[in-house]
Amino acid sequence: MLKIEHLSKAFDTLKAVDDISFDVAEGEILGFLGPNGAGKTTTISMIAGLLKPDSGKIFVDTLDLDGNLKKIKRLMGVVPQEMAFYEELTAKENLVFWGKLQGVRTKDLDERVHYYLEKTGLIGRENEALKKYSGGMKRRINLIIGLIHQPKLLLLDEPTIGIDVQTKLNIYEIIHEASAKGTTVLYTTHNLQEAEELCHRIAIMDMGKILALGTFEELIQIVGEKDIVIITGKFSIDKARSIISAFEQAALLSIEEGKIVLSLEASKNISTILEAFFKKEITIDDVSIKQPNLESVFLKLTGKELRE
């Protein structure tokens, strides 16, 4: 459904997207996971036709975006990070307006508006101005606007920022339903748990590149059975590095002032490493061990933690 080939985009000297390629099948939910500035929104902007790529190709439903933008816009729905609607208008007026812009017939539109409002628990409040809605309710309307014309490709740019668990679950349910009906979803997030729960496949992106792409299980294989150990304390970076390099079963993932992240084949080996640290008079404040998960994959790939 969506095929990206060697896509690149730079802003002056900054390479926001650097030669990425991937494809997404019909009905699939692909999570785009990465920290702020990873290039996720730039990628979405190029797919939505807002930005022209410096190089590379984008195909939606086998149509090349270059030259078929108008046709592709009808196949595509976008849910931006910001609440992009008119707050003075009611929920119903907004949905009807955006639906009509997307070419939905009035008869179908009434049915769809009712369906989605019911689905999101907003029925009965459809005639209230959106400025009176809570943040969670607004997020739901923001999502419905992207779905009202039942697009073949749905681009979601961090649609669950700052909302309660109930609304989040409601949004997941709607996305799953759209996917089940055949809508392809590209979902950008920097929430690991969200990517794990919602997406069929996950692409880990940083510094404009896709570092890994696969199912959750496939990504876990990248770190294997190794645990992730995070040590905080007071030490000289060179001294700590030389201690760790002496242990074959440990691999240093990242080291910075006061913090060491390493992967370890068996966490029981941590005592030997800590002993070596104590011998060299390094002060340890805290040690935490994590089982293999997306975070450890992300750490392994980027050398940094991903925080919400």
Place this chain on the structure above:
Amino acid sequence: MRNLIQLVRKDFKRKWKNPVVILGFLFIPIVFTVIFGFVFGAQGEEALPRIKILAADKDKSLISGFVLGALTQGGLNELIELEEVSEKEGTKLLDRGKASALLIVPENFGKNIWNGEKTELLLIKNPAEQFLPQIAEEILDTLTLGLSSLRHIFADELSTIHKLTDLQEFPDEAISALSIKFKDRIDGVSKYVFPPVISLKQVTLSEEKKEVSDLSIQAYILPAIAVMFLLFICNTVFEDILREKETGTLRRIRISPVNMTEYIWSKIVTSALIGILCTAALIILGLVFFSIHWGDPVAVALIVLCLNILIAGFISFLYAFVRTERQAGALLTTVFLLMSMLGGSMVPVENFPPMIAKFSKLTLNYWGITSFKKLMRGESLAAIFPILIFMVVAGIVFSIIGSYFLNKNLKKGTVQ
């Protein structure tokens, strides 16, 4: 076209649900008109009130009657309202502010004039009024000067007349001798008086200038202020472009099948339509509250249409040069105020020196105000037709240029 209609409908709904700003801009021209109406003290079609002068004639002579009669002769009758009163009554009325001045003609005023003796008229002015008593004083100054001059020139003849009136006898020989004396005196004076060293040349004012006074103060002010505030009203629609850019709705519209040209034209159309509705409202309010006769309704409707096409097009053109709300606020407010100043919304163009008046024609305000006033003064649709054509053509040209550059700017500015 379908998208354009949807976008216009949406903007109308938004303005309808949040009308405070537009209503505020609509309210100001009405308030200004009311205030100016009070300041200049004119109501309806009257341009200036008459000066009320109270006259206490304590002499009751032929001469005092002549002086008071002179104050209400010819053109002065339109300016002065004279009421004869007793001195006591006149003082009381003046204290109550019921007149601009009290003129007291003293006893023996006529006798002293006949005898060539010094005499004086007493004028008591109302201190609560600024201009009208001053005008009354100037008129009486002129009158007394004229009277004194006549007394000096025709001193002998007046003495003869005085004697005849005292005797109550008017023999034919005396009258004919008096006539000959008068003729000789006039002939003698004529060589000094005619031709006059200074002459007053009578010039017919240009139609526009002459007819300014034909309009009531409200008819003069409302169109002028209305055109100025129409600029601000129409601008509220364009301000939305920058707001939509910030809130993300513009980005969403760009992702939809709507193209940016449709979006920009929807703003131009909405702006013109809102302008038309607001102008219509001001015209109706002017008619109802100030009895302004706007002229031929068809021509008025055409002016409203063409003027708002021009304003919407011009503002879209200005928006091609701004990127942020702050820039828009600074540029547009400056341009609007400058145009209003030069175009006659603040000061009548007729009062400008010719050098500055030339620049007036470069403003939207000038064309809008001129067309309204021409119509109010009874000119036909044909007379204002060239102005209408100019406004429509300029409006369309501005819109095309504006939409082209605005389109380019928006494409640059809505992506991350």
